[in-house]
Amino acid sequence: MRPEDRTAPIGDHVTDDRTAEVAERLGVDPRVLAVLVAAPWRAADGHDTGPVTERVGVRGTVYVGVPSPAELRELDLPADGLRHFGLTPADLRRGGWTDADLRSAGLLPPGAEPDPVAWFVAGEPAQLMLGFDPAGPVLLARPEPRRAGDRPVLDPVDAVEVPVLPGCADPDGDAGLAVRQVRDGLLRRARRRLTHCVVCLRPVHRAATVHGACHGCAGRWLGFVL
Numbered sequence: 334m335r336p337e338d339r340t341a342p343i344g345d346h347v348t349d350d351r352t353a354e355v356a357e358r359l360g361v362d363p364r365v366l367a368v369l370v371a372a373p374w375r376a377a378d379g380h381d382t383g384p385v386t387e388r389v390g391v392r393g394t395v396y397v398g399v400p401s402p403a404e405l406r407e408l409d410l411p412a413d414g415l416r417h418f419g420l421t422p423a424d425l426r427r428g429g430w431t432d433a434d435l436r437s438a439g440l441l442p443p444g445a446e447p448d449p450v451a452w453f454v455a456g457e458p459a460q461l462m463l464g465f466d467p468a469g470p471v472l473l474a475r476p477e478p479r480r481a482g483d484r485p486v487l488d489p490v491d492a493v494e495v496p497v498l499p500g501c502a503d504p505d506g507d508a509g510l511a512v513r514q515v516r517d518g519l520l521r522r523a524r525r526r527l528t529h530c531v532v533c534l535r536p537v538h539r540a541a542t543v544h545g546a547c548h549g550c551a552g553r554w555l556g557f558v559l
């Protein structure tokens with residue numbers, strides 16, 4: 334699976350509690366996290382969700398007219414504004430910017446793939462997803478199961494930006510209430526898509542059933558190879 338698929342495998346997650354990591358990345362107390370969104374959280378994307386390691390860039394020739402990141406900081410100019418002068422990331426790199434400089438300015442190095450969103454999922458069955466987008470605010474979404482070849486994956490859909498979640502300390506403050514409102518809306522939509530497996534009677538996502546049975550039961554009792 335390629336990272337840009339933004340999908341997540343279902344299963345093999347039960348023992349993988351990443352709640353502490355999610356709370357730390359958000360700068361939120363785990364107890365506040367549990368009340369604000371959900372708990373526990375598990376990894377949802379099948380690839381490494383650790384911090385992105387910066388590739389070390391090589392400084393090229395410094396051309397006159399392209400300011401260095403340090404010069405920009407001294408002048409208190411936003412790096413983003415360079416685009417208005419017609420300077421692309423490629424121009425900046427030719428002017429001596431490293432890939433790390435570009436990324437720290439919120440620009441994508443030429444030829445680089447955008448970093449994938451690190452998705453976490455909560456609920457059994459999955460009902461809420463939380464995504465760390467390296468290039469944007471924290472996201473909340475609801476999971477939609479889908480078959481990708483021979484494996485079930487979760488797609489985050491209806492993603493909502495929740496910039497007020499990181500650092501939120503008071504679940505009953507304005508920021509906390511805003512987060513919970515987003516969460517509740519996503520949960521309502523997610524739960525409308527749940528049904529019960531006709532065999533084991535456990536709740537299951539409608540899109541993840543075969544003749545009304547969850548995948549486990551379809552394999553065990555109905556003879557489907559999934």
Ligand SMILES: [Zn+2]
Binds near residue numbers: 532535546547551
């Ligand atoms: Zn079942």
